[in-house]
Structures are given as structure tokens and as C-alpha cells.
Amino acid sequence: MIKYPEGFSLYKSSPFTAFLGNLYSKRDEAGISFGLLLEERHANFSMHAHGGVIAAMSDIALTNAIRDAREPPTPPVTLSLTTEYLAPASIGEWLIAEVTVRSAGRSIAFASAEFRSDGRLCAIAHGTFKYVRAAPERADDNERS
Secondary structure, three states, rough: OOOOOOOOOOEOHHHHHHHHOOOEEEEEEEEEEEEOOOOHHEEEEEEOOOHHHHHHHHHHHHHHHHHOOOOOOOEEEEEEEEEOOOOOOOOEEEEEEEEEEEEEEOOEEEEEEEEEEOOOOEEEEEEEEEEEOOOOOOOOHHHHH
């Protein structure tokens, strides 16, 4: 059984998230955070997290935080996503994204996230999103954390 960081629980999202691996989330007064246990399949040639894993996690984390910033939750699409890589994240460590929704207007929203691995700041992501009409509900939508 995987031991995940305190307060986190398994997050169910899209089929792509399942492709990436088990993503965990935590909601508290500070907002929402997402976590991914880095495995060998996430590694680049130097056995650190591949930048594509961090970029994909950026899009997932920011999009889900933006969706939940409205009542009722409203799905967004990504207009722009920038990820800045600052330090390597090692395989076997938890990669934690702490998301901040900067602004959620009528049609456009902005969010950012700081990624930490073993306490080290590894990456920063910034995104711009546009709200769209809701897609048909999937059968597992009610199983989200």
C-alpha cells in the first residue's frame, strides 16, 4: 500500500490522469494541492522526473483548481501554460503542486503552482484558461475527491 502525504487522498480525474499515474489531492484553507509519487516510468535519462511529467501535472492541477473556483464547477480549457524548471525532482519522492487561483473572471481565469519535491522548489507553472460549456457528465464524476 502506498503511503501518501498527510491529508492527501486519491484523486480521480480524466483518462489521461490514469495514464500519468495515481494523482492525490488535498484541500485545506490554503487551497488545493496535488501529489504524484515519482516512479521509474516518470524518469528521464538522468533518473529525475521528466519535464513532460511536470508539465502534464501542471495542466491537470491548474485546470482542476480553476474548474472548482466557480460554483457550480465549470470546466476550462487551457489557453496558455508555462512551466519553469528550477531543480530536479528525484524518482521515489513525492512531487507536490500547491495551486493558487489568481483570478477567475466571467470567461478567463489565471492560476499558478509551485512544485516541491522533498521540500525543494523544483518548478513553477503559470496558466491562462477559458471557461467552456460543460461537457456531458462521465459516470465517475461523482467519485472525485
